[in-house]
Amino acid sequence: MTPSLAPELAGRITRPAGPLVIDIAGVTKLYQMGEEIIHALRGVSVKIHRNEYLAVMGPSGSGKSTLMNMLGCLDTPSEGRYEFTGKNVATMVDDELADIRNREIGFVFQTFNLLPRSTALANVELPLIYAGYAPAERKTKAIQAMQNVGLGDRLHHRPNELSGGQRQRVAIARALVNSPSIILADEPTGNLDSKTGVEIMALFEQLYAQGNTLIVVTHEEDIARHARRIVRLRDGLIESDGPVG
Amino acid sequence: MTRLIYELTESFRIAFAQIRANKLRSILTALGVIIGIVAVTLMGTAIRGIDTGFNKSLAMLGDDVLYVQKWPWGPVEDFWNYSNRPAIMPDQADKLNRIIEQTPNSLLEVAVPVSSRSTSVKYGENKVSGVFTIGTTADYGRLISADFSEGRLFNETEANGGRPVCVLGFDVAEAVFQNRSPLGETVLVGSHPFTVIGVVAKQGSFLGLFSFDNQVILPLEAFRKYFSARRGAELRVKITDKMRVAEAREELIGAVRRVRGQLPGERDNFNINEQGAFKAQLDPIKQGIALAGLFITGLSLFVGAIGIMNITFVSVKERTKEIGTRKALGARRRTILLQFLIEAVSICLIGGIAGLLLTYTLVQVVSVTLPAIPVEFSVSLVFISMAVSIATGIVSGFAPAWGASRLDPVVALRYE
Structure with a gap:
């Protein structure tokens, strides 16, 4: 029997929300696709606080991916306001966005996106290189992050020597290593079998308990229900936004 | 950073x-x-x-030597103008040297006549043909930078007396004597016996075309006696200061014109050649x-x-x-x-x-x-x-x- 990805809701804790991290108001995003102009987002407003565990849900074409890119500072809105910890992201240029991503956001991708020729440790160190940490400090922090995801004994393995679940753990360690304000996970269990998916969601639960802010983008209801709050998108608009329960 | x-x-x-x-x-x-x-x-x-x-x-030509010759170095278009020039004779060197002595602060040091032709050198069974043979005075030693691997150049007495002595180029000595010392031996230059008194150290070839080691040096008087008395020569003139070549050249032109009895307004009937001009060309x-x-x-x-x-x-x-x-x-x-x-x-x-x-x-x-x-x-x-x-x-x-x-x-x- 395949284990269910659905969480055990009874008895789980919800941490009180902290200060405001993300403040999005009236955001639209237009794409030009040949002749056609696509309204990926038609005016989305959402506030996310520290210590939240949020899921973004929606079918394909709902604008879910566009919102995720926006939240991850990979993209800027066509119109509207986007403040990240009080800083106006909407008008930032490439390199400023890169610095925000480096310091404030930890990415977890569906396909893990580890560098194939680097060891797990080197992969985890990468954001710290861009942040300008000295080699010794880099190593200490990276080892700590690896231990935090339970891979203290896999430091010098390359991605192809690790299982899918282990790879995603390395990716999570990499997301955590620079102590970001939010961790943004895009379909984190999409490429994993159910059992491993359960493990990864358990790890997320643990990270949440440790005080991290998590945003999970998914199309799976079972995964979304691990969060404490779900934002549902449809046709570029927020359909609903409320606590899980 | x-x-x-x-x-x-x-x-x-x-x-x-x-x-x-x-x-x-x-x-x-x-x-x-x-x-x-x-x-x-x-x-x-x-x-x-x-x-x-x-x-x-x-450098083998010498950067402090001017060559007084009938022909310029390098190609000429109107060759008849040059071939009609009166020959430069060895005795013009003596006249030139007298002028140099009389000129105070002359930039010229000494003029050396050099006549040349191609002959053969023979010792016993060993013979080398096409040897560049020059006749010159004892002053030649002041022109050349090359060392002697053995022996010496002829002195003034030997030169003036036209004594049958010779100095061999390195390759000639090696070809004719192999590993033996040629000093004191008698070789036939052309058909005339000469006693070897020196061998010039190896110098190498000029642009790979002409070997300075394939030569034999004779006293001018002996050269004229055995080969050609009427043959023209070139005058090699050593200058005192290689930084002032242009001035030395001007002085030399004037002196040579006097020696050759040229009238004012007449065009030079000789060329002053030098390695610098060669280089420029x-x-x-x-x-x-x-x-x-x-x-x-x-x-x-x-x-x-x-x-x-x-x-x-x-x-x-x-x-x-x-x-x-x-x-x-x-x-x-x-x-x-x-x-x-x-x-x-x-x-x-x-x-x-x-x-x-x-x-x-x-x-x-x-x-x-x-x-x-x-x-x-x-x-x-x-x-x-x-x-x-x-x-x-x-x-x-x-x-x-x-x-x-x-x-x-x-x-x-x-x-x-």
């Missing part, structure tokens, strides 16, 4: 990991650069070799050869550079997703640009070093097996070719690296 250093270190690490992971591809790409660098550096050594050989040859040719050579070999390097550009484009394309990931993790444009530039430069540097080693080996082989071909390897060549390699890498890697640095992270992350 420290961040940049960490990024650079990381870039080098990635670059070498990348090269290791794609060995065959990197080697093939580097091959283009290797061939280019070998071609360019070989050309460089050849140009340097020609230059050195050329200067060495010119040959320099443009030499530079033309160098430029053409560098251009042709440069083309092969250009082809190598295109290979590097191509492989960097491929590398960027293959790793689009990696670029997206790096950007998501906080890599700035500069970081990505540097990473791919360093990769291109690394391949070029590897190619450059390999090419340089190959050139070095080739130069050693050539200089051992074919000493006649002038090639010369130099330290500056190492630096130049390293600089050229790095420049090639930067130039050819820039366009793809720039493109990579400008990639939209959203698009790059979605790339499969």
Whole structure:
């Protein structure tokens, strides 16, 4: 029997929300696709606080991916306001966005996106290189992050020597290593079998308990229900936004 | 600043990991650069070799000697004007020397007459033909820079008395006497016996055309007695200060005109030749050869550079997703640009070093097996070719690296 990805809701804790991290108001995003102009987002407003565990849900074409890119500072809105910890992201240029991503956001991708020729440790160190940490400090922090995801004994393995679940753990360690304000996970269990998916969601639960802010983008209801709050998108608009329960 | 250093270190690490992971591809790409660098550096050594050989040859003529001759060095169009000139006779040297003595602060030191023709030298069964035979005075010793490997030049008494003594060029002595000492032996110059009193040390050849070692030097009087009394000569005039060649030349023209009884307004019926003018004449040719050579070999390097550009484009394309990931993790444009530039430069540097080693080996082989071909390897060549390699890498890697640095992270992350 395949284990269910659905969480055990009874008895789980919800941490009180902290200060405001993300403040999005009236955001639209237009794409030009040949002749056609696509309204990926038609005016989305959402506030996310520290210590939240949020899921973004929606079918394909709902604008879910566009919102995720926006939240991850990979993209800027066509119109509207986007403040990240009080800083106006909407008008930032490439390199400023890169610095925000480096310091404030930890990415977890569906396909893990580890560098194939680097060891797990080197992969985890990468954001710290861009942040300008000295080699010794880099190593200490990276080892700590690896231990935090339970891979203290896999430091010098390359991605192809690790299982899918282990790879995603390395990716999570990499997301955590620079102590970001939010961790943004895009379909984190999409490429994993159910059992491993359960493990990864358990790890997320643990990270949440440790005080991290998590945003999970998914199309799976079972995964979304691990969060404490779900934002549902449809046709570029927020359909609903409320606590899980 | 420290961040940049960490990024650079990381870039080098990635670059070498990348090269290791794609060995065959990197080697093939580097091959283009290797061939280019070998071609360019070989050309460089050849140009340097020609230059050195050329200067060495010119030095044999002496940089402080002016040649008074009927003909200029180099091509002439109106040769009848020259052939009708009255011959320059050896006794004009004496007259010239008297004028020099009478001139206070003369820039001229001494004039030496030199007559020449081709004869043979024979000792026992050994005979050398086509030996450049010159007749001159004892002052000849003041002109030449060459040392004597054995013996000496004839002195004034021997010269004036027309004694049958001779000095052999190195090759002539070796050919006729093999390993024996020729001193005191009697050789036949033409059909006349001469006693060998000296051998000039090896000097080498002039531009590879004319060997200074294939000669025999006789006292002028003896030369005139046995070979040709009416034969013309050239006057070689040593100057006192090689920094004031032009002035010395002017003084010499005036003096020679007096010696040859030329009237004011009459055109000089002689030429003053000097190695500097020779050099000026040959320099443009030499530079033309160098430029053409560098251009042709440069083309092969250009082809190598295109290979590097191509492989960097491929590398960027293959790793689009990696670029997206790096950007998501906080890599700035500069970081990505540097990473791919360093990769291109690394391949070029590897190619450059390999090419340089190959050139070095080739130069050693050539200089051992074919000493006649002038090639010369130099330290500056190492630096130049390293600089050229790095420049090639930067130039050819820039366009793809720039493109990579400008990639939209959203698009790059979605790339499969």
